[in-house]
Amino acid sequence: MKADSRQPRVAVVGTGYWGKNLVRNFSELGALAAVCDRDQAILAQFEGLYPTVSGYRDFSELLLSDDIDAVVLATPAETHFPMARQALESGKDVFVEKPLALASAEGDELERLAAARGRVLMVGHLLHYHPAMKAVRAVIGSGELGDLYYMSSNRLNLGRVRREENVLWSFAPHDVSVMLMIAGMPESVAASGGAYLQEDVFDTTITNLVFPGGIRGHIYVSWLHPFKDHKLVLIGSRRMLVFDDLESEEKIRLYDKGVAGDDVTAIRSNGYEPVPFDRAEPLKVECSHFLECVARRSRPDTDGVNGADVLRVLEAAQSSLDSGGSPVLTGAAGRAGTGGA
Numbered sequence: 001m002k003a004d005s006r007q008p009r010v011a012v013v014g015t016g017y018w019g020k021n022l023v024r025n026f027s028e029l030g031a032l033a034a035v036c037d038r039d040q041a042i043l044a045q046f047e048g049l050y051p052t053v054s055g056y057r058d059f060s061e062l063l064l065s066d067d068i069d070a071v072v073l074a075t076p077a078e079t080h081f082p083m084a085r086q087a088l089e090s091g092k093d094v095f096v097e098k099p100l101a102l103a104s105a106e107g108d109e110l111e112r113l114a115a116a117r118g119r120v121l122m123v124g125h126l127l128h129y130h131p132a133m134k135a136v137r138a139v140i141g142s143g144e145l146g147d148l149y150y151m152s153s154n155r156l157n158l159g160r161v162r163r164e165e166n167v168l169w170s171f172a173p174h175d176v177s178v179m180l181m182i183a184g185m186p187e188s189v190a191a192s193g194g195a196y197l198q199e200d201v202f203d204t205t206i207t208n209l210v211f212p213g214g215i216r217g218h219i220y221v222s223w224l225h226p227f228k229d230h231k232l233v234l235i236g237s238r239r240m241l242v243f244d245d246l247e248s249e250e251k252i253r254l255y256d257k258g259v260a261g262d263d264v265t266a267i268r269s270n271g272y273e274p275v276p277f278d279r280a281e282p283l284k285v286e287c288s289h290f291l292e293c294v295a296r297r298s299r300p301d302t303d304g305v306n307g308a309d310v311l312r313v314l315e316a317a318q319s320s321l322d323s324g325g326s327p328v329l330t331g332a333a334g335r336a337g338t339g340g341a
Contacts, residue, residue, distance in 0.1 A: 008069040008093070008294040009033035011054075011062055013083070015042055017160070018097060019074030023050070025287040026072065036062050059083065063090040070120070070294050073097060077165055081106040084121070088113045093120040093294045098173040099314065100307030107311045111304030120293050122300035123307035125177035129286035132243055132251050133178065135277035136232070139254060140182065145236025150216035151179055152233045156225040166202040168193070168317055171221035176313045177302065178232065179219070183211040185309060189316035190327040196224060207317045210327075241275075250274040 011034035012023045019037075026032040027050055036056040037043045047055045056062040062071070063086065070093035073083055081101035087094045088110065100107045100123045114121035127133055139145065153175040162170050168191070179186075186209040193205030204222035211217065230245040240255040252275035260268040293300045316328040 006295075007031050008291050009067055010070050010072055010095075010291070011036055011056070011065075011068045012072045012074060013037075013059060013062070014074035015046055016074065020046075021283055022072055022074050022097075022287065025281075025284050026291075027053070028284070029287060029291060031287075031291055034062060034065070034068055059086070063087060063092060069093060070095065070290070072290075077102060077169065081110065084110050085113060088117055088119050088121070091117065091119070095122045095124065095290045096307070097124040098126075098177075098307075099123075099169060099311060100304065101311060102169075104308050104311040104315055107304060107308030111308060114304055118297075120290075120297070120300065121304040121307075122290050122293060123302045123304070123310075124286065125174060125302040125306065125310065126282055126286055127174045127178045128181060128302050129289060130245070130282040131278040131280050131285065132245075133181075135252055135275050136234070136241065136243055137181070139241055139252075139275060140234070144239055144254065145234060145241060146238030147236060148183070148215050149235045149237065150218065151182065151235075152218040152231075153179070153220070154229045154231045155219075155221045156227070156229040157223055158225055158227075159223055161197060161203070161223050163198065163201065166193075166195075166205070167221050167223050168202060168205045168207070168321070169314060171223070172205070172207065172219055172314065172317070173310050175219045175221070175232070176310050177306065179209065179211075179217045180306070180309055180313070182234075183215050183217065186211045186217065186313060186330055188327045188329050189313055189320055190325055191317040191320040192325040193321055202321060205317070205321065207320075209313070252277060 007030055010026050010031045012019055013036040015037045032053055034054040035046045036059055038057055043055045071087045072095040074097045077099055080096050084094050084096050155171045188210045191205055191207040193202040195202050197203050203224040207219040209217035232243040234241040240257055242253045244251055253272040254275050255272040256270035258268050312330055316330050320326055320328045
């Protein structure tokens with residue numbers, strides 16, 4: 001695919017809770033060409049805010065426009081697969097908010113279609129593009145943590161409760177994506193949870209993952225929690241790292257803590273040091289990466305393969321939930337992570 005020197009022209013489809021943030025970022029990057037929403041009143045509001053941008057109510061009509069190079073889908077999860085497929089078949093590059101689809105087979109189909117049509121396909125796994133994650137990966141790659149023992153991730157809040165998907169599919173894709181980036185595909189997945197507000201819609205889940213080499217992962221997500229908590233904790237043989245996305249200043253702390261030598265009762269606790277990183281807005285970094293991939297015809301960091309792998313883990317976790325917490329083999333063990341990249 002040949003690189004294009006001009007700025008790609010993007011249409012954002014869906015202007016709800018998250019779509020409006022995508023509209024703002026692509027506009028600030030000078031790439032917003034169109035907005036699509038079925039609600040005429042909402043569409044009129046955006047046309048007023050962005051008078052040079054075209055408005056569409058019909059997605060199929062938008063895809064016919066030669067003025068649009070790429071579409072950004074911020075629509076309900078159940079629409080991602082059919083709309084992304086339609087856009088790819090129409091020759092558009094596609095950015096899909098997580099999850100890529102609702103089944104890994106659908107994700108694989110989108111990846112194959114993008115490859116066959118020479119199109120860029122990217123999934124919105126936002127944590128990948130958080131500047132702090134680059135610093136975390138650098139710490140892992142430097143060997144400062146020593147051997148990685150286990151990872152734990154919390155994504156907790158009161159709301160936003162959904163009806164069309166449970167909290168595993170709504171909250172966990174970000175954390176799954178990051179753990180796959182660090183440790184590769186897990187060998188097995190086990191999950192448990194509870195549905196309290198709506199029948200058969202889990203409000204809280206705890207997912208345990210076993211990775212090659214014995215590394216463990218633990219993901220706790222809930223939209224029925226008294227306070228907001230977004231943390232990633234990495235425990236190594238030498239040091240420990242905490243990424244707290246809600247911390248305003250010291251988001252990454254590298255702790256010089258552990259067991260002192262061969263005596264497991266001797267605890268080493270020498271405090272922590274903050275890890276510096278670039279303070280750019282993660283969503284803007286993500287949007288910029290998509291535009292760069294479209295212009296250069298390059299493969300995104302969170303491409304269709306990554307998106308489908310995340311779906312495979314979510315499917316395994318859902319299967320475990322449905323069977324009362326029994327471990328589920330993923331059948332994809334051994335694929336390497338990129339923690340040091």
